[in-house]
Amino acid sequence: MAERINKDPGLVDAWTASLGGPRTAAFLDRLDKAVAWETLVKPVAALPEYRGGEKGGRPACPALTMLKCVLLAKWFGLSDPPVEECLQDRLSFRRFVGLSLNDSTPDETTFVRFRVRLRERGLDRELFERTTAELDRRGLLVKDGSLVDATIIGQSRGTRRDDGTSTRDPEASFTKEGGEAYHGCKGHIKADRSAIVTYYRFSDAAPHDSNFIDEFTRDEKKMMVADSAYRSEQREADLQRRGVAYAIAFKRRKGQSDLPPRLKRLNRMIASVRAIMEHPFAWMRAMGYRRVRYAGRRRNELDFAFSLVAYNWKRSLSLSRAV
Numbered sequence: 001m002a003e004r005i006n007k008d009p010g011l012v013d014a015w016t017a018s019l020g021g022p023r024t025a026a027f028l029d030r031l032d033k034a035v036a037w038e039t040l041v042k043p044v045a046a047l048p049e050y051r052g053g054e055k056g057g058r059p060a061c062p063a064l065t066m067l068k069c070v071l072l073a074k075w076f077g078l079s080d081p082p083v084e085e086c087l088q089d090r091l092s093f094r095r096f097v098g099l100s101l102n103d104s105t106p107d108e109t110t111f112v113r114f115r116v117r118l119r120e121r122g123l124d125r126e127l128f129e130r131t132t133a134e135l136d137r138r139g140l141l142v143k144d145g146s147l148v149d150a151t152i153i154g155q156s157r158g159t160r161r162d163d164g165t166s167t168r169d170p171e172a173s174f175t176k177e178g179g180e181a182y183h184g185c186k187g188h189i190k191a192d193r194s195a196i197v198t199y200y201r202f203s204d205a206a207p208h209d210s211n212f213i214d215e216f217t218r219d220e221k222k223m224m225v226a227d228s229a230y231r232s233e234q235r236e237a238d239l240q241r242r243g244v245a246y247a248i249a250f251k252r253r254k255g256q257s258d259l260p261p262r263l264k265r266l267n268r269m270i271a272s273v274r275a276i277m278e279h280p281f282a283w284m285r286a287m288g289y290r291r292v293r294y295a296g297r298r299r300n301e302l303d304f305a306f307s308l309v310a311y312n313w314k315r316s317l318s319l320s321r322a323v
Contacts, residue, residue, distance in 0.1 A: 024090075024092045025092040025095075028092055028093075028095075028096040030317055031075065031096075031313065031314070031317070032096060034313060034316055034317055034320065035071075035313050036130075036131075036134040037064060037067070037068075039130050039134055040067060040127055040130055040131070041063050041064045041067055043121075043123050043126050043127070043130075044063040044064075044066070044067055044118070044123065044127075045063040045064075047063070047117050047121065049117070050063050061106045061110060061114075062098065064098060065097045065098050065099065065106070066106065066110070066111075066114045068096060068097040068098065069083060069087070069097050069106060069111065070111070070114070070115070070306055071306065071309065071310050071313070072093060072096065072097060073111075074287065074306055074307055074309075074310030074311075075287075075310055075314060076287070077286075077287035077288035077289070079293065080108035080111045080112065081108050083108070083111065084105060084106070084107050084108050084111075087099065087105045087106070088105050115299075115302060118302060119298055119299065119302045124301065124302040124305035124306065125305065127305070127306075127309055128200070128305050128308060128309050128312075131309050131312050131313065132196070132197075132198050132312065135196055135312060135316055138316075138320075140194060140196060140316055140319045140320065141192050141194065141196055141198065142192045142193040142194040142196075143192065143222070144192075144193055144222055144223065145192075145193060145220070145222045145223030145224065145225060145245075146190050146191070146192065146198070146216065146217060146220050146223070146224050146225070147190070147191045147192075147193070147224075147225045147226070147273070147274060147276055147277050148188075148189070148190050148213050148216050148217070148224065148225070148226045148230060148277075149188075149189060149191075149209075149226070149227065149274070149277040149281070150186055150187065150188040150189070150209040150212075150229075151186065151187050151281050152175065152177060152182045152184060152185075152186055152205055153184050153185045153186065153187055153289070153290070153291060153292050153300075153304070154182060154183065154184040154290060154291045154292070155169060155172045155183055155184035155185065155291060155292045156168070156169075156183075156291075157183045168183075169295040169296065171204060171295070171296055171297040172184050172185055172204050172205065172292075172297075173204040173205050173206040174205060174206065175205040175206050182205055183205065184204075184205050184291065184292060185202065185203065185204055185205055185292055185297070185300055185304075186202070186203050186204065186205045186207065186209075187200065187201075187202055187304050188200060188201040188202070188203065188209070188211075188212045188216075189277075189280060189308070190216040190217075191276065191277060191279075191280065193276060194315075194319055195276045195277070195279035195280065195315060196312055196315055196316070196319070197280050197308045197311065197312055199216055200304070200305065200308055201215070201216075202297070202300065202301040202304050202305075203297075204297065208229070209227075209229040209230065210229055210230045210232065210235075213226065213230050213235070214235065214238075217239070217244070220244055221242075221243075221244065222244065222245065223244065223245040223246065223247065224239060224244060224245075224246045224247070224248070225246075225247045225248075225270065225273050225274055226246075226247075226248050226249070226274070227248070227249045227270075227274060228248065228249040228250060228251035228267075230248055231248045231249070231250070231251055235248075236248070247269075247270045247273065248270070249267050249270045249271070249274075250263040250266060250267055279315065280308065280311050280315075283311050283314070283315075284307050284311065287307070289307055
């Protein structure tokens with residue numbers, strides 16, 4: 001198997017070049033210019049099917065086309081079937097991923113197989129790290145501290161089968177927040193002051209939010225900002241010993257009916273900084289990422305990583321304009 005070469009745009013492509021939604025076309029044009037495609041596609045193009053390492057079968061859809069399709073789905077909040085349909089129907093989408101009107105359109109099965117290959121090679125983490133490294137190279141990261149947060153990503157609790165088994169995903173779990181029970185997974189992220197996500201972990205819902213904060217802040221040298229779930233005397237002592245400033249929201253102690261006014265004021269100040277962390281989570285929710293799409297932790301971890309990659313590049317558009 002080798003990589004298929006997309007056809008050059010033909011006469012019909014030239015005739016339709018000005019057609020399509022102008023706002024969508026302008027947005028995709030900005031993304032196409034902003035994303036370091038050459039850097040991102042390298043590990044994907046090294047997969048066996050693109051190097052002729054697999055025999056038989058039809059040529060694989062170009063690595064760059066597939067990578068663009070996966071990120072396109074994230075930027076527009078689409079699952080596989082709508083992506084396939086939009087690629088058949090929307091000229092701006094076809095132009096963005098490099099398909100002429102004469103090229104065959106990858107179907108949803110092709111997307112599934114593509115993600116399997118990425119997951120098997122662990123390329124979700126590598127593509128995320130290549131993204132943050134490129135944004136750092138462009139001077140878009142603000143290295144004056146880290147913000148840490150986590151969010152619950154819901155999942156169906158499943159149904160009971162006639163034989164007594166359940167359709168519930170065994171790799172998801174339950175947790176409680178605000179007295180309410182949730183079932184699903186949890187995304188943990190670290191971001192800089194520009195709201196670029198610089199590190200992540202993905203788990204089932206059960207682990208406490210603070211389980212990964214020490215890993216997140218191991219290399220932090222300036223400041224760490226987090227909500228009260230991350231407060232710990234031992235952690236604060238460790239940060240202080242390392243000379244790292246910290247702004248962790250205060251919480252009531254056992255038997256304390258309310259926080260003193262001074263601590264309430266400090267919490268409001270911390271919250272004003274922590275509001276930055278709403279950028280990535282709010283964007284993902286707006287794109288429909290309120291529930292996991294798949295069964296199995298690794299499938300959902302890859303999906304979460306691609307949401308972060310897509311978010312970071314989208315965020316970079318606003319930051320580049322502000323620089």
